[in-house]
Structures are given as structure tokens and as C-alpha cells.
Amino acid sequence: MSYPYQIKSLEQYHADYKRSVDDPAAFWSAIAEHFTWKKKWETTLNWNFTEPRVEWFKGAKLNITENCLDRHLEKSGDMPAMIWEPNDPDEHHRILTYRRLYEKVCQFSHVLKNNGVKKGDRVCIYMGMIPELAVAVLACARVGAIHSVVFGGFSAQSIADRLYDAQAEFIVTCDGAYRGQKDIPLKSVIDDALIGNRIVKRVIVATRTRTPVSMIKGRDVWWEEEINKVETMGLHDFPAEEMDADDPLFILYTSGSTGKPKGVVHTCAGYMLFTNYTFVNVFQYEPGDIFFCTADIGWITGHSYIIYGPLSAGATSLMFEGVPTYPDASRFWKIIDKFKVNILYTAPTAIRSLMGFGLGPVHGHDLSSLKVLGTVGEPINEEAWHWYDEHIGKKRCPIVDTWWQTETGGILISNIAGITPSKPSYATLPMPGVQPILVDESGKEIEGNSVSGNLCIKAPWPSTIKTTYGDHERCRTNYFATYPNLYFTGDGALRDENGFYRITGRVDDVLNVSGHRIGTAEVENAINMHASVVESAVVGYPHDIKGQGIYAFVIYQGSHAQNTHGTADLIRKDIHQTVTRIIGAIAKPDKIQFVSGLPKTRSGKIMRRILRKIAEGETENLGDTSTLLDPGVVEEIKNGKL
Ligand code: WTA
Numbered sequence: 001m002s003y004p005y006q007i008k009s010l011e012q013y014h015a016d017y018k019r020s021v022d023d024p025a026a027f028w029s030a031i032a033e034h035f036t037w038k039k040k041w042e043t044t045l046n047w048n049f050t051e052p053r054v055e056w057f058k059g060a061k062l063n064i065t066e067n068c069l070d071r072h073l074e075k076s077g078d079m080p081a082m083i084w085e086p087n088d089p090d091e092h093h094r095i096l097t098y099r100r101l102y103e104k105v106c107q108f109s110h111v112l113k114n115n116g117v118k119k120g121d122r123v124c125i126y127m128g129m130i131p132e133l134a135v136a137v138l139a140c141a142r143v144g145a146i147h148s149v150v151f152g153g154f155s156a157q158s159i160a161d162r163l164y165d166a167q168a169e170f171i172v173t174c175d176g177a178y179r180g181q182k183d184i185p186l187k188s189v190i191d192d193a194l195i196g197n198r199i200v201k202r203v204i205v206a207t208r209t210r211t212p213v214s215m216i217k218g219r220d221v222w223w224e225e226e227i228n229k230v231e232t233m234g235l236h237d238f239p240a241e242e243m244d245a246d247d248p249l250f251i252l253y254t255s256g257s258t259g260k261p262k263g264v265v266h267t268c269a270g271y272m273l274f275t276n277y278t279f280v281n282v283f284q285y286e287p288g289d290i291f292f293c294t295a296d297i298g299w300i301t302g303h304s305y306i307i308y309g310p311l312s313a314g315a316t317s318l319m320f321e322g323v324p325t326y327p328d329a330s331r332f333w334k335i336i337d338k339f340k341v342n343i344l345y346t347a348p349t350a351i352r353s354l355m356g357f358g359l360g361p362v363h364g365h366d367l368s369s370l371k372v373l374g375t376v377g378e379p380i381n382e383e384a385w386h387w388y389d390e391h392i393g394k395k396r397c398p399i400v401d402t403w404w405q406t407e408t409g410g411i412l413i414s415n416i417a418g419i420t421p422s423k424p425s426y427a428t429l430p431m432p433g434v435q436p437i438l439v440d441e442s443g444k445e446i447e448g449n450s451v452s453g454n455l456c457i458k459a460p461w462p463s464t465i466k467t468t469y470g471d472h473e474r475c476r477t478n479y480f481a482t483y484p485n486l487y488f489t490g491d492g493a494l495r496d497e498n499g500f501y502r503i504t505g506r507v508d509d510v511l512n513v514s515g516h517r518i519g520t521a522e523v524e525n526a527i528n529m530h531a532s533v534v535e536s537a538v539v540g541y542p543h544d545i546k547g548q549g550i551y552a553f554v555i556y557q558g559s560h561a562q563n564t565h566g567t568a569d570l571i572r573k574d575i576h577q578t579v580t581r582i583i584g585a586i587a588k589p590d591k592i593q594f595v596s597g598l599p600k601t602r603s604g605k606i607m608r609r610i611l612r613k614i615a616e617g618e619t620e621n622l623g624d625t626s627t628l629l630d631p632g633v634v635e636e637i638k639n640g641k642l
Pocket of ligand 1: 254299300301375376377378379380401402403404405406407427489490491503504505506512515516517
């Protein structure tokens with residue numbers, strides 16, 4: 001057997017699950033024995049959800065990169081760790097063996113050190129999907145710095161907020177990034193983010209698009225020149241920093257229902273264990289398999305299942321720079337054919353968008369290497385599930401529907417490929433160590449089957465969120481205070497007659513647009529920055545491809561129809577510009593309806609429930625509107641629906 005803790009039968013799943021719940025410490029410490037430690041732990045688990053305080057493997061010392069790189073060198077040094085497929089299919093792909101990746105990480109660790117990066121420092125990484133991004137992430141982990149990767153689609157303002165929140169002194173970026181037909185000037189966005197910033201000391205710039213960049217003396221250096229210095233000195237190794245089990249590994253900002261994005265913190269030992277365990281089990285990875293996760297490393301899926309999970313398992317991880325529809329909608333299928341991909345892990349939104357192109361792009365590509373398919377990020381509708389099953393998996397590949405969150409670090413609820421049953425649009429059963437429960441509004445547990453409620457987890461798993469950076473109280477109030485002694489996910493779920501879970505979507509004010517999390521409050525704040533916007537309310541509505549679209553109701557100063565600033569369409573474009581500047585293009589509303597008022601209670605609270613219904617196309621049953629300050633406004637909004 002390749003991984004001693006790989007679940008190989010349904011009976012074993014049930015037995016392992018039981019053991020994991022009966023004695024979590026014994027269960028996880030046995031698995032931890034299969035990793036490389038500089039010093040073993042004294043206690044496996046201490047926890048208390050009220051503070052919250054969750055400590056795994058206290059007393060242990062390790063470096064996650066020794067588990068991702070060094071320990072594979074002897075046996076698998078020549079095995080591909082990473083295959084990189086560029087945006088443009090005419091450009092040559094790259095293959096980094098474990099040895100090569102190790103060397104590159106060690107060299108860049110020297111570069112970080114030479115530029116003043118020390119253990120515990122925050123390094124913001126804003127790069128396109130090139131191997132150097134993975135190298136930068138791993139080098140941070142090797143020197144003990146805390147990486148904070150920011151997705152390339154976020155604006156200068158978003159980066160500035162994240163830099164400030166993390167008090168980051170270092171940035172690693174690229175001149176630009178290719179994404180489909182676009183050429184995104186990353187360094188120039190960073191330059192904008194740095195206006196007025198007095199904290200950042202060094203920006204390391206890797207070349208990719210060689211778009212003109214302004215390099216500032218004393219602050220900006222080229223990646224390649226820094227690497228050259230290290231190479232000239234003949235440095236190929238870098239001693240991995242000794243980290244405590246619970247030292248922060250990274251910060252990843254994610255949207256919540258209120259305020260600015262929060263910096264979710266994960267720590268070294270538990271995160272390593274759980275991403276590895278779930279990777280090996282959910283996908284039933286076998287050594288030599290080619291694993292293709294289509295996510296961007298700027299999101300948690302990329303962190304956990306392009307980098308840490310696969311590499312800690314000695315796997316081959318395929319990293320793709322482009323988008324599914326460039327140069328055409330056959331891109332994924334061409335890549336699968338070209339590299340004989342065995343496992344494909346993608347998002348429902350990508351499947352739905354590719355479905356829209358019909359079967360033409362699928363035909364003529366050999367997909368017979370595929371063994372397992374996976375989805376993540378949002379509920380998958382049955383139609384998309386069946387299309388994926390029939391036309392991509394040819395009905396012989398199990399589909400794993402993996403439910404998890406930035407805060408959970410790794411997959412919590414999912415079927416295990418070919419081992420536990422699947423059911424279209426159901427994430428099904430919890431992973432060992434994960435104890436989901438459903439509760440009602442008052443926090444009372446809803447027992448039995450064929451029920452629905454708010455999804456909570458009642459005990460820690462190894463990659464439980466550690467804190468929200470710089471504000472532990474926010475972590476407590478957001479996740480551990482809604483229901484005493486429970487981690488609240490923010491998702492609603494139902495449990496069918498067999499005890500299988502189906503995640504139905506967020507029950508808070510968080511939207512899931514194309515699998516990207518966006519808070520309604522965040523979008524409203526951005527819209528409200530527009531000088532002529534008086535007030536706005538943002539809700540989600542069902543969108544065929546994106547899952548959810550963003551619908552904004554906006555009160556515009558004066559009458560938008562006869563405004564000196566131009567037509568309603570022009571004003572909509574102005575608002576788009578504002579949102580793009582404040583958050584990034586991913587948060588642009590799909591629909592903007594101008595209204596003269598918003599439905600509010602007498603205490604001034606916006607009744608989003610009503611707006612949500614209108615945005616969904618409901619006109620009749622809007623529920624009780626008698627508590628509204630001005631019920632008349634509802635008629636107007638209904639009549640003006642886009
Ligand atoms: C949603 C992504 C249904 C859910 C890994 C969750 C899902 C949010 C699924 C987290 C799934 C993720 N089925 N919904 N299989 N996976 N979600 O933090 O609403 O970007 O709370 O993490 O995505 O999004 P995040």
C-alpha cells in the first residue's frame with residue numbers, strides 16, 4: 001500500500017471514522033508518525049471552542065517544506081513534482097522534478113534572507129500562475145516567513161488594505177501575468193498599492209510578460225538578478241527553519257458577512273497533516289498519478305491542493321496558467337490528453353461554462369487517463385454533475401464533491417473516490433475527524449435524518465482556523481460565538497435519509513460568485529464610495545454559469561435618468577469602475593437597478609429578504625412587509641426589476 005493511512009474500503013472508512021471520533025488524539029498522532037519532524041509533540045490536542053483555542057501537536061518542531069520536498073529527494077528526486085502548462089499553448093510547458101523544485105525553493109530562500117526576510121515576517125505574494133509563485137510560497141515556509149498570497153484579480157486598494165492589515169514588509173510579484181487574452185500589469189498595480197505605504201521595504205519582481213515596469217531604487221529588485229547572485233555563490237541548499245507546530249504558516253484573506261476581508265491564519269503542523277490526509281484519501285491518489293487542480297493559488301484550493309497536499313504526498317501536481325476558454329473551450333481536455341492527467345479537480349462554474357460550448361470541444365481528446373473527478377467551491381447542480389460524469393468521466397470516474405472553506409484549510413465533507421458512495425449534488429459524508437451537526441436558529445441540534453439546518457462542526461479537526469490575523473476576537477465572534485461550543489460554517493445544509501449532507505449555500509450575507517467568496521457588505525461599501533451614490537443594497541441571485549450573480553439596488557443622487565453625468569448606462573459603468581478600483585473586477589455587480597428608496601424597517605435596517613426575493617424574480621410572496629417604513633417602495637422596486 002502506498003499510503004498507510006489511505007482508506008481502501010467502505011468498512012475501513014466506517015472503522016476509521018469511528019476511531020477518529022472516539023479518540024481523535026490517538027487517531028491523528030498515529031498518522032502524524034508518517035511525517036518528518038525535527039522534534040515530536042508532547043500533547044496531540046488541547047482545545048476549547050469558547051476562546052477559541054485549538055492546539056495540535058504542541059511541543060513539536062518541524063518545517064513543512066522538509067515534508068513537501070526534502071523527504072522525497074532520495075526516492076523520488078527525479079519524479080515530476082510540478083508540471084506547468086502556460087497560458088499560450090504554443091509556449092513550452094515546464095516540468096520541475098522534486099530535486100529541481102527543492103533547489104529552486106532553497107535558492108529563493110537565500111534570496112528572501114538576503115533581502116532581510118526573517119522568521120515571522122509577513123510576505124505578500126501577488127503573482128500570476130507561474131512556477132515561481134509556488135517557489136515563493138514554499139520559500140517563505142522554508143525561512144519561516146508568513147505568506148499572504150493575494151489573488152491577481154484584486155485591485156491596488158485591496159492589496160493596500162491587506163498589506164496594512166498584515167503589516168507586511170515584503171512583496172513578491174511579477175511584471176505582469178497572462179490570463180487568457182489579458183495581460184495584467186501586476187507590478188504596476190503593486191506600485192499603486194504602495195503609494196503612501198511606509199512599511200514595505202522590498203519588492204521582488206519576477207519577469208513573465210516583460211511589460212514595462214518602474215523599478216524603484218532601494219526598494220525594487222529583480223527575481224532573476226537576485227537568484228543569479230545566489231547561483232554565483234554556488235548555493236543549492238538552505239537549512240529549513242525550525243517551526244513550532246502552531247507557528248503561523250500563512251494568512252489568506254477571505255470575505256465574511258461584515259466589514260473588510262479577514263486574514264484567516266493556518267499553522268504548520270495540523271494544516272500539513274490534514275491537507276495531506278484529505279488529498280491522499282478523497283482523491284485516492286496513487287504514486288505516479290498526475291493531479292490537475294484548476295484553481296488559482298490565490299485561493300485556498302490552490303494552497304491546499306496544488307501545493308501543500310500534493311507535494312507533502314510526493315505527488316505530481318499540474319499547475320495551469322490560463323483560463324478554461326482560452327484559446328478555446330477545449331483547453332482542459334487538451335491538457336488532460338497531453339499530460340495523461342489522472343485526477344481533475346475543478347469548480348462547478350467552470351463545468352457549467354464549458355457545458356455551454358456543447359460537446360464539440362470535448363470530442364477528439366483522449367480522456368481515458370482520467371480516474372477521478374472532483375468539484376469544489378459551490379454547490380454543483382445535478383445537470384452539471386451528470387454532464388461531468390457522462391462526457392468527461394465517461395461514467396467510469398467517481399466524482400468527489402468536496403465541501404470545505406478557507407477557514408477549514410482542507411476538505412471536511414466529501415465522498416471518497418470509489419470507496420464511499422456518491423450522490424449528485426451531495427458532498428455526502430464527513431472525513432474522519434470531522435463531526436458535522438445541524439442546528440436550528442436557536443442553536444438547538446437537529447437530530448435524525450431527512451432534516452435541514454445550519455451547518456456546524458462540534459470538535460476540532462487538524463486544520464481548524466487558528467485565528468484571524470491581528471484580531472482574535474473577530475475569529476471568536478465570527479465563527480465560535482453564534483452557537484456556543486460549535487464552529488459555525490455560515491452554510492446551510494440538509495441531511496438525507498442516509499445521513500448524506502447536501503450543502504445548500506450560505507445563510508449569511510456572503511455571496512459565492514463563480515466559486516469566489518464576496519461579502520455583500522464589501523460590495524456595498526465599494527459602491528457607496530462613488531461620489532453620487534447615496535446608499536446601496538447588494539444581494540445575490542441565481543446565475544446559470546456563475547452560480548450566483550451580484551444584484552445591486554442603488555440610490556443615486558438626483559435622478560439618474562436626467563442627470564448631468566450621463567445616461568443610466570454610463571452611470572452603471574462609473575459604478576463598475578469604482579468597484580473595480582476598490583475591490584477588483586470580480587466584484588462588479590451583474591445588475592444595477594436604480595431606486596428611489598430601499599425597503600427598511602422602522603429601525604432603519606434594510607430588509608434584504610425582500611430584495612433577495614425580487615432579485616430572484618419573485619413578485620408575489622414577498623412575505624410580511626407591514627413592518628416597513630415605506631411599503632410603497634417595494635412596488636416601485638418590483639416594477640423596475642432588471
Ligand atoms: C461553498 C473554498 C457546496 C460554501 C474551498 C463554503 C461549497 C464556501 C462547496 C467556502 C461544495 C465550497 N458544495 N458549497 N462542495 N465547497 N462551498 O472559503 O458556501 O473560498 O462556505 O473555500 O464555498 O468558500 P472558500
